[in-house]
Amino acid sequence: MARRIPRQYTLFISCTGKTPITLSFHPVAVSVGVFLAIALPTVWIGTVVYSYVQKNYQLTQRNTQLEQEATDILERLDDLEGEIKHLQRRAGISDSRPASEEPLSYLPSGGERARVQPEVLFDAAKAQLPLLSRALRGEVKPALEKTLVREEARPRGIPLKVETTITSKFGLRPNPFGRGYEFHKGIDFRGDYGTPIYVTAPGLVETAGWDPGFGNHVIVDHGYGYRTLYAHLSKIEVTQGIDIERDRVVGYLGSTGRSSGPHLHYSVYHHDEVIDPQDYLD
Structure with a gap:
């Protein structure tokens, strides 16, 4: 037969010459107290450990990002x-920066691969950006603008x-008008009378x-140094x-x-020398 757990314990503490002290307590309360005394520190430690792990995980994720x-x-x-560099070549200039000013990614390097901290990468980017900006604004942009103007002046089409x-x-x-040969200083295009003629630059x-020949x-x-000639027109649409x-329409075919x-x-x-227009038709 199972023993019953008493609902309450009474403890008498007597001292000679003094009134005895009586303590009453329940077994369940004692058990809960013991449990809390053991469990609470364990929960606290677990919470601290979890918080530490969570913070380190978040920090790792942030560093990765x-x-x-x-x-x-x-x-x-x-x-x-x-x-x-492509614009420099197009503008006809070369990259003349000293080796010490080369960007990090173009410096000679080698050896064992090691992870680079984000701060180092950002510092490298901060160092590279002024070099590129100075090259772009200092020499490439002015030279390229001149190149574009020169290219725009080139007859095309x-x-x-x-x-x-x-x-x-x-x-x-x-010779279309008699015997012999002659040097033709241009290209003749077939077309209907009155077809608009457009300037090529x-x-x-x-x-x-008016000219007797043209x-x-x-x-x-x-x-x-570029000049173009449009001849045998039925009508001229521009003035000197x-x-x-x-x-722009300069006249009409005739x-x-x-x-x-x-x-x-x-x-x-080009520079007062007549050249083959075939190379300028594209």
């Missing part, structure tokens, strides 16, 4: 430097916006008038001395001057 962000920034700066064919190329050709109208013709000075943009039929004679000059 910062490292990725710094790496992305450096990669973008490397891409930017590649673009700057066919002076007609309709489908056409070349009836006479640049160079030696049979921006510039200043140098000549807009008939109604227009000469445009584009700068940087005005600035015009690329693709057969004036020394011409055997409706066509456009187109010439390109």
